[in-house]
């Protein structure tokens with residue numbers, strides 16, 4: 001199948017929705033409901049029907065406190081789902097940090113590697129460089145098991161910006177064309193609520209580096225801001241956060257709730273594509289012959 005385009009053409013504002021498919025038994029966000037291969041296929045079909053341009057398939061939880069799984073287990077979880085997804089009209093992303101999983105997914109036809117470790121594991125840069133796939137480089141301070149224990153930055157936006165710039169440079173040195181690269185500030189990955197809010201408010205800074213992908217969906221920062229304990233009750237807050245990110249320059253939003261995000265984006269997109277009339281000083285009315 002022909003790979004679908006990931007990036008909107010320059011000068012356009014087409015924002016894309018990436019639907020989350022966690023094939024894990026312990027996902028914080030969806031209760032691991034999609035671990036069974038049939039259920040994972042049904043979830044992928046639903047995400048595509050609801051309008052996701054990209055599906056992001058992961059077999060290892062990266063939620064705070066999560067422990068790693070073996071490479072064999074990760075492959076067992078994700079490969080059947082990837083083999084199904086590549087038969088559908090959607091960009092297929094594999095959410096992994098392991099080069100062997102990247103290679104297997106790419107060989108099966110995946111179009112993108114989403115790596116919360118920004119291709120820092122040995123062999124990961126080479127796995128992507130030896131292919132034509134797109135990649136998302138995410139910032140994370142620490143490792144999932146301990147990252148939320150005491151995150152600290154002197155200047156969170158500056159430090160995340162520097163990290164992503166350095167990783168982009170490392171990718172280019174390894175032979176990955178920068179047109180294939182997206183960056184992600186990594187909301188909730190070794191960050192307090194204040195860090196996350198600063199990053200969201202200044203998301204446009206990261207768009208200076210590369211197209212920006214954000215994942216805010218159902219995260220604890222949304223719970224903290226709304227008082228919603230249950231991740232499934234955080235949909236409205238998540239959609240609001242995604243729209244703020246888009247307003248601040250994000251190109252791709254990674255979400256659990258595709259349909260409500262798609263609808264909110266349709267409204268945003270309609271307004272964003274309006275051409276603003278020229279400002280007239282107060283008290284002056286348009287007259288025939290006025291140039292506009």
Ligand code: 9MG
Nearest residue numbers: 095136138184186187214215
């Ligand atoms: C896998 N995963 C979980 N959260 C994520 C986020 O915020 N961004 C990206 N790129 N991947 C994520």
